[in-house]
Amino acid sequence: MQYRNPVILSDYSDPDVIRVGDDFYMVASSFNHVPGVPVLHSKNLVEWELINHVLPKIPFERFNKVCHGHGAWAPSIRYHGGKFYCLIPFPDEGIFVSETSDIYGKWSPLRPLLEGKGYEDPCPVWYNGKCYVVFAFVKSRIGFNSELAVFETDENLETAAENYKKIYDGHDLSPNIEGPKFYRKGKYFYILAPAGGVKTGWQVALRSENIYGPYQTKIIMVQGSSSVNGPHQGALIDLDDSGDRWAFMHFQDMGPYGRVVHLQPAEWRGDWVFLGQCSDGNLPGNPVSEGEYPVNVKTGYCINLCDEFEDGVLSRVWQTPANRDESWYNLRGGLHLNCAYYGGNSLSDLPQLFMQKVACLNFSAKTKCKLNLSEDGDEAGFAVFGKQYAYVCVVRRDGRNYLEIRKGEIGGSDDETLAKSQPYDDGYVAFQISAKYENTNKLTYKFTFGGTAFTHKFYASEGVWTGAKIGIYAKSSAQSKGYATFKFFRVVNTDARVGKEK
Secondary structure (H helix, E strand, O other): OEEEOOOEOOOOOOOEEEEEOOEEEEEOOOEOOEOEEEEEEEOOOOOOEEEEEEEOOOOOHHHHOOOOOOOEOOOEEEEEOOEEEEEEEEOOOEEEEEEEOOOOOOOOOOEEEEEOOOEEEEEEEEEOOEEEEEEEEOHHHHOOOOEEEEEEEEOOOOOOOOOOEEEEEOOOOOOOOOOOEEEEEOOEEEEEEEEOOOOOOEEEEEEEOOOOOOOEEEEEEOOOOOOOOOOOOEEEEEOOOOOOOEEEEEEEEOHHHOEEEEEEEEEEEOOEEEEOEOOOOOOOEEOOOEEEOOOOOOOOOOOOOOEOOOOOOOOOOOEEOOOOOHHHEEOOOOEEEEOOEOOOOOOOOOOOOEEEEOOOOOEEEEEEEEEEOOOOOOEEEEEEEOOEEEEEEEEEEOOEEEEEEEEEEOOOOOOEEEEEEEEOOOOEEEEEEEEEEEEOOEEEEEEEEOOEEEEEEEEOOOOOOOOOEEEEEEEEOOOOOOEEEEEEEEEEEOHHHHOOOO
8 A cells, every 4th residue: 555745744743653552653742732732543654543632731821821832842752661651841841741541531730850941852761760861952942952961760750850961962963953762772772863954954863872872873864856855853663563664754844734744664774774765775865755554554544624513522623822711612503602802903812713734735614603793892703824814704893793804923913904894794604715735835825705705815824833724713802792603614625626746
């Protein structure tokens, strides 16, 4: 069976993957979006389903408001002693851990492993009854990067470290090294990490017989003649217990599409691993565009983007950019969004935006909304959100509803109104977008709502460390009992209609 890269055309950045028996599990960055740290499951590394999140909320008070680009960066997942451990860095708070015996169930509250600013990308390895955690540094928080360090904790990751030891300086051979993943194979400790930057870098392997080094260095994958820029942070995965079959998953930055996930072959030659397609025994590999399923099983798993808002359960694909307040919504008769008070005049810092990731090169998305706007300033709408964003909405002014089209940007001033309608007296409104791929960094779209197409061409923009997102909201500029009830949200992949990238 053949697969094509990317195997997940969606923003699951900084993927870390492990195998437990016949199952593969992935975690990824979520930044300020909650629920946080998605957990995905696969049987073959190609087809994935979204099964859980580690964090129902971010347990720091400041995340009750929108903190773009902060939050949960580049977690790692490991299985040890019958438990799953997820190490999660927060660049302003430190490195924390959560654990569970049931990956489909609740994860434990976070506990600190190393507190302080400027730590990122932790990954553990167990050896001789102890656990050692490698991590990198965030220059914007601590003043430097391009170095790796290790701290020690106990086997159950219950003891917080008071200090760490730097083990590798990459300024000469591996500038901007980050995202380290710790492994042990044979007599060596290995660290796999990207260097050179997210859009322009390469994959590096370090090895040493001692946890604290010194480490030898080898470049093991570069972009070469492929179209895969980066290729960036990822995970080395054993495919079975033989120790002979391996694969590698990593992300590629595709701008508004986000940091999409690729699958590469991995081959050990002597005591080094090489990734991708290798033409020479000692030169780095290049990313492949397609390949054979590494595990010959078909599951049909997928991440369902549609939500009929039934059974009183909100799909796991929905996230908000701040910790959720339960007063914002319920699931009676659809997704019932209350017009919660918001004092801003832009969507930039609106906490109650219910958003999901872009997941196709070309797609359409449609939702139908029942309007119960009661006070002037009540509003409900549909947005394509990123550093620059645009949205369509129904807003109540002077006792009447109006359709409006607006655009804005994160950190900007008030959103700009591009068009207004005559009074809109229908009790329902249908919001729809059609989105089309132009190239890796251009996703274009237009809105249709209230039965009218708006033909201005918008370009989707990536968010702060994320891809663009699409979503819905309700809000008010006053205290209000108004609300909007979204009856469904349907996304259709139109790649076959438009033609996929070759």
